[in-house]
Every structure is written in structure tokens, then in C-alpha cells.
Amino acid sequence: MDDVDKCLEKLKRCELLSQATIKDICTRVIDVLLDESNVCEVDAPVTVVGDVHGQFYDLLEIFQIGGECPDTRYLFLGDYVDRGHFNLETITLLTCLKLRWPDRITLLRGNHESRQITQVYGFYKEVVQKYGSADVWSYFCEVFDYLPLSAIIAGKIFCVHGGLSPAVLSVDQIKLIDRFREPPSEGVFADLLWSDPSDRDGFNLSQRNAGHLFGKDTVERFLHVNGLSTVLRAHQLCMEGYQIHFDGLLATVWSAPNYCYRCGNVASICEIDASLNREFNVFSAAPEDRREVPSGQAKQVPDYFL
């Protein structure tokens, strides 16, 4: 693992790896991910991280605040890429951490870990700009196909990127999904990555055209059937960094401060101790003197649309 350590040192300086090295790392991490269930079992204590979206310097802030991996056990809920200026550095760092310490970091799949979405929201474009071709994008898309879909912390806290599905009452049903593919636009797989909580009871169609809106009653039923205590998810911007729903039965954690470098929000990480007490550690964007502005990189969003 000496080679991975060297990669990690380079990445923490925000330096990209060679295309050949990335290909090798991606191939090796797929072997690790193959052994993981669609529903990973994660021990406590653990720190849960929401959407990061290529905000590399804010990811480094997370490790400053929460502790470095492997000292701190981490569970990431997906959406590592798109929107930010350093999608490549972000996903490469996380992939190397997973390869180096597979038992100390769990990476779930978010709705942005998809060929269709990354072609629209920035990751694909960044790869072509930085490497001159889309090969590295296709290596990571293959890694995305192997990311697990959910996790349960200490048998009690269900973690997923988006939310619940009308087609799933038991966690065992999630274990049966064939996840090794591009996410479909409908069905349980799509629901887990795209759904959002709602004030309306039951399941309803979502404005996102994927996933469902799910109400408090569906969360109560799901937790009861599976002997769980709460749901922890990401997927939606929270201006305060996190949001508690349904009298504490569900929480959203959001980990990209000043999202898209203009939303002005704070972010948080959810620290869960051995007794499953939950604390949201709120933080702001990395200070200016600790981040680089991409040089020579075309603006991802022209000013005239802001």
C-alpha cells in the first residue's frame, strides 16, 4: 500500500494522479467494493458526511474538523462529484482512502454518481479539461457502479443518499437489488438515490422526475418493520447544514458549505458516538487562504445565468 500512501500525499496537495495510476486504483477499489453488500453494516462511533460535490478544500476541512481517516471512521452518503471545481481531486482522494483503509471509510452511491448526471453537471467536462479525454471519467463511472446503496450503523441507524421507496418495506429487499449498473430512472434503486421527505403522508411523485416524496408515516412503518431507530440521509441543500424531520425520525446532513460557491449556506458532519448519540458539527467554507482558485479552468457556470 506504499503506492497508495504516495498517492494520498500527492492528492492532499491537490495534485492530480496520472491517468494510468487512476485506472489502476479504480480497478483495485472495485475488487474491494464487490465484497460489500447493498446494505453495509457500519460500527459506531462513526462520522457521517453528506454531499461534497467536488468542493475539495471543504473536504479537507471535514478531515480537519472530524479527524483524519483512519483515526475517525467515516461514512459518506454520496454525491462526491459535480458542481464543484475539484471533482477529480475529491473523488480520487476518497477512492484512495477507501483502497487504503477499506474498513474505516464507507462510500455510498448518490444520484450524481451516474453517467447521465455527470455529463450534465460538471464532472465529465472537468475530466476532459484536465486529462484531454473522457477515459478517467469512464474509470470512475465504473467505480460508481460498485458503490453500495445504503448502510446501517450499529443495527439502528439506516443511512442512504436520498430516501425510501414504496416498493421496499424490508431492508432485505434492498439486498436483492442488482446494483452493478447505471442507476435506472425508476424503481427501488432510483428511489434510494433520489427520494425526498415530504409533509404529505404516503408516497407521492417527485418534481425531480426520479424517486418519490415520502411522508412521516412511511418512515415510521419502515423503522418499525426493520427494528431501526432513525434514518440519516443527504441529497437536499440545508442552509443550516442539517435538518431534522418528522420529530427526529429522519435527518438530512449536508456537507458542502457555500454550495456552488454562491449559496451562502453552512454545512455539517454528523458525529455518532458509541452510544449512538448524534451531534451535528456545523462548519463554514474553508478560509480563502486555505483554498486555491482553479487556474485556467473555464468557469463552469457563465456569469450571465447567475
Add this chain to the structure above:
Amino acid sequence: MAAAVPLAELFATPLVSLNRSRRDVIEISSTAELSDAFSTLAENSITSAPVKDAETGKYVGFIDVRDLTSFLVHFGAHIDEGNFMVADVCAAGAGSVLDNVTVSYLARRNPFKGVKADATIGDAVKLITTAKVKRVAVVNDDGQAEHIISLSDMILFFATHITAFPESFINATANAMFGKDVENVLCVKATQTVLEALTIMDDHKITGIAIIDDDSGAIVSNISGKDLRKFIKNPTYQQLHMPVVEMIKALRQASQVDIATPAIVVYPTTLVHMIVKKLAATKVHRVYIVESESHFAPIGVVTQTSIIKKVATFLPADDA
């Protein structure tokens, strides 16, 4: 979901009960500058607004984002190069090639159809299908528009009460109800320019078009009325000549915080009630029918208007 209501009762529902926005009708004066008229649409997130003649006080028609499409196409055809803003050209006045294109000129192309305050949903359905309008104005006794009811308002209503319709309708498939109509699915290739896309839309008088991959023909995304509203906030010559897919990507990145899928599609086997609910939930004006997940080329399109036309076939005999 609301309990099933008899269809006759559904159609007898007062039209004004569909007005969700509860805000005053936004109107535009016939003397307004074109750029101000388009800005009004964008700033208020509306697709159209009634135009009132400044002298007579009567409604001339509606100005619509489709008019902006026509305007930009006309502008794009007459300007060879340069860094012009459309707003500058609108304000140019005498000597401009677009001198005769006024708010009134554009509004007369979209007729103002008003109904009285006691009009029903059935009345609106009939008006939409016979007069081919996209919205119905509810006017008071003085002829003043008090509510504008859109196709989206009506689709939401029918989605909520979908079980009122016969099973043979709501459980029909997209293929059976709307057929395979590839020739009439208007598309633009991803690398074609924004101007080329707008030209196709203007030629066919539509507010939406599918964007397809140059090689595979699969739907990548689409241009919608919402995109046009955002586009008109600050259009420039360069944007008109960008690849249309790059324009849409930039628009979506800038405007969406919690994203939706890039393309909104249904399949030949999707049932009608799901299509109506999807239109209501996503608030889009059309969904494209694609063959399957692996063959994503469009083979048909279902619009709000095509749903309303089907609904019209259930109007009571004396209303139809």
C-alpha cells in the same frame, strides 16, 4: 388522493377554484418596450402575460415566451457578428431592423380568450380545444382579467381527480392512447446551435423541443418554457451560437439547486394516469415517449394539450 368524483361534477367545478397563485394578474401595456415585456415574464416566472391596449383598455392578446423565440430568430438572422445584447437592439428604435416588432404586434398572434367568473372547468376544456389557446382568462363584469388559468393548473386538477375517469382511459398505455408518432417529435441535435433550435421551435410554434445525441439519437435533455424564461434574462449574440446542449447544461447548473433528471420521459407501456401524474408532479409541459431504457430515442411526445384533448372527449354531450 381525493375520493372519486363523478365526471359531470368534475367538469362542473368552478374554474376559479384552480387558481393557485392568488396573486394579481400581471399585465403588460401595449406601449411597453419589448425588452421590458420579456423581462416581466422572466422576473415573475410566468410563460405569458395579457397585453392591454393603452388607449382603449381592451386586451390585445397575450405575449408569450414563444414570441421571444420568434424575436430572437429574427434578430439572429439579421445580425452577422458582434457582441450585441438583445436588450440593446430592442431599445435601438429608429433604424433598427426590428422597428415594427412591437408588444402589440406579438400579442395579436396569441388571442385573449376570456370567460365569466361562473365559468366551469368544462367550459375551459372546451375553449382550449376549440380555440386552441394555452390559457383561459377569467374576467369580471368590467372585462378586467382577475385570474389566468393555465394548462398546468388544469393538469394538476385532473391528476388529483384522475380516478374520476374511466379505467379504459386511465389504464390505457401511452402507445395505445398517443401512438408512435416519430415524425412529429421535433428534435434538435446536441451540437446544433441555440439559434438553430429556436428556429425549429419558431417554425413549428412550440415552446419545447427535445435535444438528442448526435450519434445515437437518444434524448439528452430538452428545452422548455422555463429554460426560455431563464434564457431571456440576459441573452447575447454569443449564446445564440453556442451548442444547444451546452446552453441547457449551463442553465440547469445555474438554476437548479436540488436537481431533476435531465430528460423527462415515459415508455410505450406507461399508463395514462401515470403520465398525467408525472406532468403534474414535474410541472413540465410535455414528456417524451422513448422505446426503452436502452433505446432512449424519442418515438412520441405527450403534451399538456394532448391530455386536455383526450379529457375533452369525456365532456357531457351538451358541452362537447
